[in-house]
Amino acid sequence: MFLTASKSSAPGASAPEFPEDPPGPPLSNPTASEPLWHAVGVDVVVSGLHSTVTGLDTAEAQRRLDEDGPNELRAARRRSSLRSLWEQLTAVMVLILLGAAALSLVLGKAFEAGAIAVIVVLFVLLGFIQEHRAERAIAALQAMAEPTVQVLRDGLEVTRASSELVRGDVVMLQAGNMVPADARLIDTVGLRVEEAALTGESDPIFKQTAALGVAEPPLGDRTNMVYAGTQVTQGRGRAVVTATGMTTELGQIARMLQGVTTAPTPLQDRLDAVGKQLAVVGVVVAALVMIMGALGGEPVADLLLTAISVAVAVIPEGLPAVVTVTLAIGAQRMLRRNALIRKLPAVETLGSVTVICTDKTGTLTQNRMSAAVLDVAGQTQRLDEPIALPLSSAAALALVAGVLCNDGNGRVDHGGDFSTTGDPTETALLVAAHTAGIDIDALRGAAPRVGELPFDADRKRMSTVHDLGGAATAMLPAAIAGCTAFVKGAVGSLVERTVSVWDGEAPVAVTAEWCDRITRAESALAADGMRVLGLAYRTIDDAGADDFAEDQLTFVGLVGIIDPPRPEVRDAIATCTRAGVRTVMITGDHPSTAKAIADDLGIPTDGGVVTGAEFDALDDAGVDHAVRHRSVFARVSPEHKLRIVKSLENQGQVVAMTGDGVNDAPALKQADIGVAMGITGTDVSKDASDMVLRDDNFASIVAAVEEGRVIYDNLRRFVKFAVAGNIGKIIVMIGWPLPFLLAGDGAAAVALLPLQLLWLNLMTDGLLGLSLGVEPPERGVMDRPPHAPGASMWAGGLGRQAVWIGGLIGGAALGIGLTYEARGHENWQTMMFTSLAFLQVFQALGTRSATESLRTLGFRTNPVMMALIGVVVVLQLAAIMTPLRGFLDLDPLSAFDLGVCVGAGVALLAVLEAHKAWVRSRARHERSDVGMMVAR
């Protein structure tokens, strides 16, 4: 009979983050009657789960998926459309407007109340649609960020979304994986799992497969189980899934929201602050209008209504929608350029990045490795030219070592081509061996692997132990037989463990001269930009031992592997330099390899390359100095990355850092923007990142930085546009009664009626403003330094500009109104209303760039704006020429009157263009002054 128990909760676990989360549909995973998986043998576990050690078949897996639901932690339920509509409806602004409508009703102005209600509905709809678009965009990103797992289905290893796992599935685990579900281990090779997320214990735990026989050991002691949310730091394993989704230990204790976070970003917070500042201004202005109106003898009830409308007019209602949409659409634009955003704040932080720290292999280079040179026993053999056969015994030994100590796979397909899968460094060795006539399958069959020490970036080497039987020894010198460990890795890390060198016939004792020769051969290959691997072996007594020492080695030879730089990266680095963004290369490779590639790509190497060993010898001040003045760090381990990021951040830099391995996670978390690799990156690194590169390409980081800048620019444009427009309306509202009051004329009708103000806001902030959020990149967006992180929205003269442009808008509309009134025209109010609308249409055109002329920008580059301008013009004309006129309480306008309103807008555009021309010529002068100073 099975031992049974209730689920335990993990020590050190945090309280649920979303306590209000509903329990969700019942899952059929039994918890009360199931066996204690850790207490019984693998066969019992597998049969208890009605599975096999080779997993489930597809139909059964689907059946279980339908029954149990997806393997997901249910985060706080996504907001329903109704809820988001309710939130729009209960926004303060809308409540104020509804208050105004109610007030109108009380005052007996039913028509006006209805009109305000219509406008409210339009605002709410606009906000709702925008929010819905943004949410859809973010949900799409979330779906793309979902991790995948290797699982056995129908006896074959396939890749599936982690959410498709079911109980009884057999999953393959390897270093770098996040454990996707709770599972009982079937077999392990040096498997270590870090379970801090569950137990708080940050040291990785060794895992094994034997039954524990203890009823309820603490979670951390269940060494034959792995749990969802923990991380495989080393080794490999196979495990059968015992619990998925909310029934996992993680699901029980923490209802974590995973993936893309949607908390407000710092920029959103700052824009919120802008909104609040303007709200205060709105209240003050509303009070002023009330006072002035009261002095002028207006009825208090009417004034109250006007005051409310003024307050509403001053507050940029469009702001929250524009921010959310701009960020979400920005994230989508980044995705099109291969940067998948996992955390929304990254969208804006990218715009202020000042340093990009990048790996070399695969990010700056193509990760298309090919073995070019074999250096054995002092002889050099080119591998990229036809190889003279038969191979020398030393060359054969090196290639055999390269095939056996290798996790890649290669096979000859139907067309006779040799195709490979696995780590490119390793598959390069398989291709070389195949080209030299070695039958990889036969060799591996004859020399089965009986133990291994997997590769890790700190040791920079890996070993595999083989039982060399008769067939295998036929390919090897007679001296190498029995249980043998083959080791491959960074040459330096092998040489220091070497006691002898294979001289072509037999091992000879290593001498200083040999060491020197090996090191020189390595440096020569590295100086050509090659990645260099050393190969060695040792015989061991204890067959199958996983914990043999990687020492007493016999050095066999070195392989130089070419990995060409990505062609687009050179330009991307030049762009970064122009954009005031430093590029720093941090690589595990040899310093000479690093230098050769850096020189090729234009990363500065003057002052030399800093190695990990040199770095270790530095104190904090030394690290700061090195990090400030050097741009290439080689032979470093992931721990160095953390120190480099911290030092850069202490110096006030905004750092993007790439990483792919398990040990890179701390540096990725520390960096302002942690960038994981989509293709070669481990789950753990992706989990720790803010952004994932779908093509592992450095150029995609630079593209994302550019998009980040564009988004920031566009939000500032919107703020400038909206604030200037609102200042214009304030000037009209306050300025209008002044001359009448000063002249002692008594009652002066208010400048614009509440409904007219609301209409204008809908046209401008609501429609025109949105189109500024999709403005394409300004020319030269990557020719200027990054903006300071956390800089005020008003920085760079934006506040000043908003004030003078607002002054012009208000002054022009007011001037037109006063002139018409003075000449006895009845339609002075309609003139102010219409001129304000056209002034803002032309203001939008002039605000598209802070420096570029509209002619240079062209009208086709922002089709959304052109379309929305069309809509606004049509609506505006409809307001004057159709029955809408009565609704808005407007008077007719003649063609001349209309011409005056449009003319005012054109004049404003001319002023804005003249100002930009002046800014451009000032910048040109400054540049030529600097040029002259340099020339002198």
Ligand code: ATP
């Ligand atoms: P980069 O930062 O440039 O992307 P990296 O830090 O990822 O490189 P690693 O993959 O850690 O570099 O490699 C560091 C060194 O380890 C290499 O120079 C090489 O000598 C050795 N090495 C790399 N891959 C393997 C492998 N599969 N087996 C054995 N040794 C390897």
